[in-house]
Amino acid sequence: MSLALNRWRFYVTPERVLSVCFIVLLAYLVVVPLFMMIQETFIVHPLERFQIPGSKVNDFTLAHWYRFFISESAYTFFYRPLVNTLIISFGLSFLALLIGGALAWLVVRTDMPLKETISNWAVVPYILPSWTLALAWISLFKNDRIGGEKGIVSALTGFEPPDWFAYGLFPITITLALHYFPFAFLLIGGALRNIDAQLEESASLVGAGRLAIIRRITIPLIVPSIMAAFLLSFARGLGTFGTPAFLGGPVREFVLSTSLYGNLIGQRPGLGYLAALVMIVIGMLVLYMDHRMVGARKSFVTVAGKGARLGLIELGRWRWALAGFILFFLFSVIVVPLVALAIDTVMMIPGVYSWENLTLHYWIGEASYSIGLGTGEAGILKNPQILSALKNTFSLAFVVAVVTCLMGILVGYAIVKRRGTLISKCLDQISFLPYLIPSIALGATLLAMFAVPRGPIPSLHGSFLLLVIVCSISALPYAVKAGISAMRQVGGELEEAALMAGAGWWTRMRKIIVPIQKSTYFAGMLLPFISVTRELSLVILLVTPTTQLATTISLLFTDRGWYPYTNGIVFILTVVVVGCTVLSRRVMGTSLAKGLGG
Amino acid sequence: MPDIVLDKVSKSFTKQTHAVEDLSLVIPDGSFTTLLGPSGCGKTTTLRMIAGLEQPTSGEIIIGDSVVFSGKTGAFVAPAKRDLGLVFQSYALWPHFTVAENITFGLEINSVGKKEINKRLDEIASALRLDSLLERYTSELSGGQQQRVAIARVLIMEPSVLLLDEPLSNLDATLRMEMRAELKRLHRETGATIIYVTHDQLEALTMSSHIALLESGELQQFSAPLEIYERPANRFAADFVGSPRINFIDATLDQDSLSWGDVTIPLPKSAKENVGPRVSLGLRAEELGLSRTCGPGMVEGRVLTVLPTGADWFYQVRVADEVLTIRHNGETPFDYEDIVYVEIRSKSLKIFDDAGKAVQ
Numbered sequence: 001m002s003l004a005l006n007r008w009r010f011y012v013t014p015e016r017v018l019s020v021c022f023i024v025l026l027a028y029l030v031v032v033p034l035f036m037m038i039q040e041t042f043i044v045h046p047l048e049r050f051q052i053p054g055s056k057v058n059d060f061t062l063a064h065w066y067r068f069f070i071s072e073s074a075y076t077f078f079y080r081p082l083v084n085t086l087i088i089s090f091g092l093s094f095l096a097l098l099i100g101g102a103l104a105w106l107v108v109r110t111d112m113p114l115k116e117t118i119s120n121w122a123v124v125p126y127i128l129p130s131w132t133l134a135l136a137w138i139s140l141f142k143n144d145r146i147g148g149e150k151g152i153v154s155a156l157t158g159f160e161p162p163d164w165f166a167y168g169l170f171p172i173t174i175t176l177a178l179h180y181f182p183f184a185f186l187l188i189g190g191a192l193r194n195i196d197a198q199l200e201e202s203a204s205l206v207g208a209g210r211l212a213i214i215r216r217i218t219i220p221l222i223v224p225s226i227m228a229a230f231l232l233s234f235a236r237g238l239g240t241f242g243t244p245a246f247l248g249g250p251v252r253e254f255v256l257s258t259s260l261y262g263n264l265i266g267q268r269p270g271l272g273y274l275a276a277l278v279m280i281v282i283g284m285l286v287l288y289m290d291h292r293m294v295g296a297r298k299s300f301v302t303v304a305g306k307g308a309r310l311g312l313i314e315l316g317r318w319r320w321a322l323a324g325f326i327l328f329f330l331f332s333v334i335v336v337p338l339v340a341l342a343i344d345t346v347m348m349i350p351g352v353y354s355w356e357n358l359t360l361h362y363w364i365g366e367a368s369y370s371i372g373l374g375t376g377e378a379g380i381l382k383n384p385q386i387l388s389a390l391k392n393t394f395s396l397a398f399v400v401a402v403v404t405c406l407m408g409i410l411v412g413y414a415i416v417k418r419r420g421t422l423i424s425k426c427l428d429q430i431s432f433l434p435y436l437i438p439s440i441a442l443g444a445t446l447l448a449m450f451a452v453p454r455g456p457i458p459s460l461h462g463s464f465l466l467l468v469i470v471c472s473i474s475a476l477p478y479a480v481k482a483g484i485s486a487m488r489q490v491g492g493e494l495e496e497a498a499l500m501a502g503a504g505w506w507t508r509m510r511k512i513i514v515p516i517q518k519s520t521y522f523a524g525m526l527l528p529f530i531s532v533t534r535e536l537s538l539v540i541l542l543v544t545p546t547t548q549l550a551t552t553i554s555l556l557f558t559d560r561g562w563y564p565y566t567n568g569i570v571f572i573l574t575v576v577v578v579g580c581t582v583l584s585r586r587v588m589g590t591s592l593a594k595g596l597g598g
Numbered sequence: 599m600p601d602i603v604l605d606k607v608s609k610s611f612t613k614q615t616h617a618v619e620d621l622s623l624v625i626p627d628g629s630f631t632t633l634l635g636p637s638g639c640g641k642t643t644t645l646r647m648i649a650g651l652e653q654p655t656s657g658e659i660i661i662g663d664s665v666v667f668s669g670k671t672g673a674f675v676a677p678a679k680r681d682l683g684l685v686f687q688s689y690a691l692w693p694h695f696t697v698a699e700n701i702t703f704g705l706e707i708n709s710v711g712k713k714e715i716n717k718r719l720d721e722i723a724s725a726l727r728l729d730s731l732l733e734r735y736t737s738e739l740s741g742g743q744q745q746r747v748a749i750a751r752v753l754i755m756e757p758s759v760l761l762l763d764e765p766l767s768n769l770d771a772t773l774r775m776e777m778r779a780e781l782k783r784l785h786r787e788t789g790a791t792i793i794y795v796t797h798d799q800l801e802a803l804t805m806s807s808h809i810a811l812l813e814s815g816e817l818q819q820f821s822a823p824l825e826i827y828e829r830p831a832n833r834f835a836a837d838f839v840g841s842p843r844i845n846f847i848d849a850t851l852d853q854d855s856l857s858w859g860d861v862t863i864p865l866p867k868s869a870k871e872n873v874g875p876r877v878s879l880g881l882r883a884e885e886l887g888l889s890r891t892c893g894p895g896m897v898e899g900r901v902l903t904v905l906p907t908g909a910d911w912f913y914q915v916r917v918a919d920e921v922l923t924i925r926h927n928g929e930t931p932f933d934y935e936d937i938v939y940v941e942i943r944s945k946s947l948k949i950f951d952d953a954g955k956a957v958q
Contacts, residue, residue, distance in 0.1 A: 206704030207678035
């Protein structure tokens with residue numbers, strides 16, 4: 001063997017090859033689409049020819065920017081949705097921090113009873129599709145603004161909820177906060193659990209009181225997790241589509257995500273892409289603020305102290321009352337909405353809550369234009385369109401779970417093995433990038449990239465592959481994070497020991513790395529499976545009639561006012577998702593908290 | 599002024615097991631007392647009970663004139679009111695504070711004036727050579743520096759009792775030697791009572807004025823270091839203290855002699871009636887002699903291992919069924935497989951009965 005070849009072999013290690021391949025792939029799927037989308041905001045699209053006099057398709061134009069930011073209609077297109085978005089995102093993040101943080105503190109630091117039950121239930125709102133609560137809110141508090149039928153509350157009590165309560169910013173903020181507070185609960189709970197009890201003890205030794213300890217020691221120590229939880233709920237809230245669409249639509253309150261959707265689906269793609277761009281910029285600004293506030297010097301990991309038993313704060317006679325109150329709260333945000341949805345699926349005439357009105361028509365009835373709503377659609381379990389959408393959803397969720405898990409393993413491996421090198425940092429950064437892009441905007445970038453053929457790549461619009469790509473990219477940051485921490489735990493030496501024993505790379509992966517980290521990977525697969533199953537915002541721009549998913553089809557039914565179908569589909573998704581979580585907990589002992597990392 | 603008295607102190611975390619059981623101890627004022635024992639023996643729990651971070655299940659703790667805990671009356675004095683400082687094993691430095699903030703936090707909480715705080719900070723920082731580090735965050739410090747910050751944070755409160763929980767266990771060997779000397783100097787300079795927890799018997803021997811040896815939550819012996827070394831109260835004490843480990847050999851005790859194989863050793867005074875005949879004899883490595891020629895009272899053995907340490911040579915020698923560790927600093931070293939003759943040279947014999955108790 002020649003010297004050059006030997007050199008070459010030494011240089012071309014599996015982790016180097018992996019790193020380079022992934023950087024190229026991710027650059028192509030994340031970075032290039034971003035630029036494509038920016039380019040789209042400067043050109044004339046086929047539908048816009050007539051709005052911009054004298055232009056041809058693909059001409060350069062500043063008209064979109066002008067219309068979006070400066071013209072008279074900018075208020076409707078941009079400023080109003082922007083303000084709404086900011087109000088909602090800040091509001092929901094604060095609320096979610098408050099609820100999740102308080103819950104976490106009670107569970108970790110006090111002697112409140114029923115902790116286990118409460119911890120298990122407290123993550124359920126996040127597993128449910130984000131717009132379940134929105135639908136339930138409509139079922140419960142609907143007033144006569146959107147057509148004849150009444151909501152349950154109004155039917156039972158005769159009280160008509162006012163518009164501001166039934167629709168718009170208020171319910172959007174509330175329902176999203178109730179959906180996202182588990183982030184804060186998990187992240188802050190994890191940080192609280194990891195605080196070295198001695199840090200607080202040493203403060204109490206010098207005479208600091210309980211409040212002083214919480215204010216001066218405990219809270220500053222968990223600031224990084226508080227910020228992380230804030231950032232996460234803010235970014236997710238920013239990119240969410242379903243809830244503002246359902247609750248904002250009836251009173252014509254738009255946010256950036258619904259404005260983006262409206263413009264892209266309507267005849268103004270240029271404006272739609274601009275809305276997406278603004279969302280991405282906001283996401284990055286928030287991250288930058290977080291960086292500035294927490295700072296590198298003070299960014300510490302809380303390391304658990306040895307043998308430090310945390311003294312639990314005694315709540316005295318309030319402990320049962322508090323636990324009861326929390327269970328009641330969780331019951332109202334989990335069980336009540338689901339029951340409300342379920343009830344609406346078995347009411348022949350919506351809004352009439354009587355025994356005679358009970359029916360299974362919307363579940364197993366034949367298509368009919370005269371019964372009930374007269375939709376001409378067969379019941380959910382017999383409806384080919386719905387069944388095919390459900391099938392699409394679950395195949396997509398499964399494929400994405402496998403793909404992200406594999407990517408997580410390989411990227412995590414490549415990053416850890418080459419730690420400290422430029423190429424590793426580069427890969428780390430680029431795989432984190434999708435985290436910052438609000439989900440509907442991520443969909444928009446891929447739409448911009450793949451709606452038309454580019455070079456040798458044909459148009460992927462309307463293909464299953466495109467859905468796989470967008471969902472995988474969106475789940476990538478979590479998968480990579482899990483992969484990295486799993487690799488760190490294994491440590492390089494275990495693999496090197498196998499290397500010394502003469503095992504090749506493939507054998508080492510198969511026999512050492514993967515088996516040791518099995519449970520981590522399984523947890524890593526659960527999260528994408530669940531998120532894809534209930535994903536709407538990410539895919540709403542990319543589905544076509546042939547690739548309809550359960551979530552997107554339920555949106556179609558909502559648009560037509562056929563709530564029994566929507567609610568039934570959401571109900572099915574919920575049952576599946578909760579079932580999967582419980583099952584994986586039982587079988588593998590994995591929990592969602594593990595997948596989220598921290 | 600403040601002797602620290604533990605009177606029948608017990609602590610259990612679960613119903614079945616005791617972490618500490620019926621511990622009675624008087625720690626003299628100004629002493630350097632070490633709580634020594636293997637991990638899980640209850641030494642840290644004892645320290646935490648003295649500090650007030652843990653409440654005993656029963657018993658009484660008195661510091662100076664005040665009863666800080668009593669199982670009978672239910673008296674309990676909060677940790678901060680006990681006039682003591684605790685340095686944690688992990689140092690427990692607050693990562694979100696700078697070094698200066700870490701050190702002054704206690705004074706600040708107790709509303710000491712800014713000027714006074716700065717004055718004391720300057721003093722303590724120069725005493726512990728932390729002057730140039732005051733603006734750093736603790737994650738930017740080395741292990742030894744973190745340790746000094748942890749000590750400074752406690753000393754600035756000027757406590758009359760200083761509690762140290764395995765403070766040296768996270769340092770490397772060289773630094774540990776340095777810090778031992780530094781802690782001893784600190785003890786002399788401050789005159790404070792120091793209660794020191796460690797599992798390292800050598801550390802305990804070199805540093806303390808008193809050692810309380812604990813095992814399974816029970817006090818085994820409380821005395822001066824050399825006393826424990828020379829007159830261990832029981833087999834455990836003999837075994838745990840001293841390096842290399844003490845040799846135990848099975849022996850037979852008669853009215854006025856002790857026999858081991860062919861060797862019979864006359865006893866200076868008669869043994870008690872109710873002991874023996876089977877006992878074990880504890881022999882430290884330096885209490886055994888080696889020679890190439892046989893003499894009276896010697897047994898034959900074969901060299902198994904040679905372990906030179908520089909100043910001394912340690913040999914493992916097989917005698918009958920036992921393997922003995924023997925220190926020897928003669929000029930001509932022995933080699934593997936050499937036939938040697940072993941002799942007992944101890945001034946006082948350490949004899950333990952069946953139950954492991956020392957026999958006088």
